[in-house]
Amino acid sequence: MKFISYGAAQQVTGSMHLLELDNGFRVLVDCGLDYETKKKSLTDSNRFFDFDIKSIDVVILTHAHIDHSGNLPNLIKQGYEGQILCTTPTYDFCTHLLMDSVNVQMSELNKNNTKGKRRKPKATQASDLLYTQKDVMETLRRMVTFNFEKEVELAENIHFTFIPAGHILGAASVVFNVVENGKETRFGFTGDLGRNDANLVVNPMVMERLDYLVCESTYGGKLHHDTQSPEDILMEHIQATCIDKRGRLIIPAFSVGRTQAIIYSLHKLYKQGRFNHINVYVDSPLAIESTSIYTKYHEYLNDDAREFLRQNGSLFDFPLLFEVENMRDSEAIINNYEPCIIVSAAGMVEGGRIVEHVYNNLQNPQSAILIAGYCAEGTLGWKLKQPDASVTIHGKQIPKYCTIASTDIFSSHPGHQMLVDYVKRYDATTLKKIFLVHGEQNSLEAFQVALLKEGYPVEITVKEKVYALK
Ligand SMILES: [Zn+2]
Missing domain, CATH: 3.40.50.10890 (Rossmann fold)
Structure with a gap:
């Protein structure tokens, strides 16, 4: 099995991770917009994928935020033919967020087209956009929803389960159960985690019996200071x-x-x-x-x-x-x-x-x-x-x-100590590796130092590096 990160590696946005089995079955976890790779425009930074789109068998979406979901219509426009699996609230949020994303792109393009020019601005063409409303409609049509804590078979030797992650309504961590050469491996993605005792949403749940964990690091090294309600x-x-x-x-x-x-x-x-x-x-x-x-x-x-x-x-x-x-x-x-x-x-x-x-x-x-x-x-x-x-x-x-x-009190992510406490609920003696993603460099480093101190094998994920897992 191999793990490769195509986005939110050594940065926060553009979540996109690939799990590839020895028999070639490929699962993409999230397909979000990257706001940090600064090219001329958001469209230019997100237009191309660094992998063969047609080789993806299935996409799993952890939650609706646009840095996790916002490039799905482009993936479909460029030839992805499979389904997108998510929870029901995630699907509902996507119906609004992905349509809104088309409007945001249109207004950005209109702004760029008129910038500094006296002559009549050129009209925004559908080809200038990452995707259109038609691509969003097709994306929504491909979405299939699943409940939390129900194991689902993706193929003969791979199952997945959504686990509540807190964060926003319907946000999921996802755990894969893979059997290769008669051996079972459990690989978990936290997605974006919530904080404990947050307004409205549940506390994040841990995934059972993990061998590998891909963990978000947004607030690594940053404490939430608020002590009042x-x-x-x-x-x-x-x-x-x-x-x-x-x-x-x-x-x-x-x-x-x-x-x-x-x-x-x-x-x-x-x-x-x-x-x-x-x-x-x-x-x-x-x-x-x-x-x-x-x-x-x-x-x-x-x-x-x-x-x-x-x-x-x-x-x-x-x-x-x-x-x-x-x-x-x-x-x-x-x-x-x-x-x-x-x-x-x-x-x-x-x-x-x-x-x-x-x-x-x-x-x-x-x-x-x-x-x-x-x-x-x-x-x-x-x-x-x-x-x-x-x-x-x-x-x-x-x-x-x-x-x-x-104030940090309404933050939908855990602060540094809450992140460390979340990981401490996993057994350091059985977890083979933690891959840190979804954080700025100083956050990733601070979180890594804290986890090394607790005895966890932990690595800051490098974009497009192939991690072969035994
Ligand atoms: Zn999020």
Whole structure:
């Protein structure tokens, strides 16, 4: 058996890993968009695959986030003929996320086509895009869904099982049971893990009796610092901004996972009577669609969320919550200066409606921006957190007069210590190797050092290196 990583090796995005059996059977785990290999555009960085597409027998998708799923329609467009296996919530999220990905590509291309040119921009051609809506439709048609903890036969000598990973609704770790030359080998991929006791989702479960583990490392070396509950942290910001200063609290958040965790906490605060008369706006169509999927698949939620749903009849709906569907309503809340809370995407403030809210509130000392998640270096979210007195938005230098704060409490990944504790649930004497993926170099190294100290055989995965497993 061989393991080869084609993406998210020594970086975070573009998850794409291959498991090849001795008889040539090939499984691709995830097929995500790479945002870090900087070529001219996202399309250029992701157009080509470094393996023979037609040789892939089956694709397994761990979860819907676009850095894990976003290149599937391109794989199909270029000739992949098989199925894509995933959990049911993952399928539902993909129906929205993959269509949204086409729109994001179109707007990026339109932006590049008009940049610095006076003449009429050239029209965006279907061939300029990585894939079209038609390719997305075909991708969705190929998806087949499976439940957690049910072993499924892929071929005579290989079975797989989805194991709950936390992270976002329906996110899975996947364990393969392979029999070669009469010998059984168990190979596990964590996918993206969640943190323990997260809002809404279950704690990550370990995979039993593993020989090999491919483990995510996003927060290697980075501790989550928050010790208070998510509700207490949110309430401090609501008090300081919306109540004491009668200002606006702007929260950039990813559409799938982060937004729902925040709205759930706000609903709890409302039920506890801790704030009233302050409207909450969810200004992201993708987040609104994703929110309904959390309610639809409530059996996948953790005990706390299911009990809350049973008692209140809804996870997210409360009288102060408003979903902002169209751009006209989004502009209307920009021009309304009542104290309020605005939760909007994208999480790293790179595009999306959140940019306008940041632009319009940055110079207002009564407003606050609460960064609620990981922001890659160079993104506007990251620039907001830096000590510089101003940032550039829409080509203008804007001074930072509002409060800018951040919290890790809504992060959908485990921090360093939680990652180490997760791995410690595996037996160091029987695990033959841990391959680290999905992390920046300093995170991978810090995580590797911590695991070596615990006696685990651990290696930082190198892109396209062939690991022959005995
Ligand atoms: Zn993810």
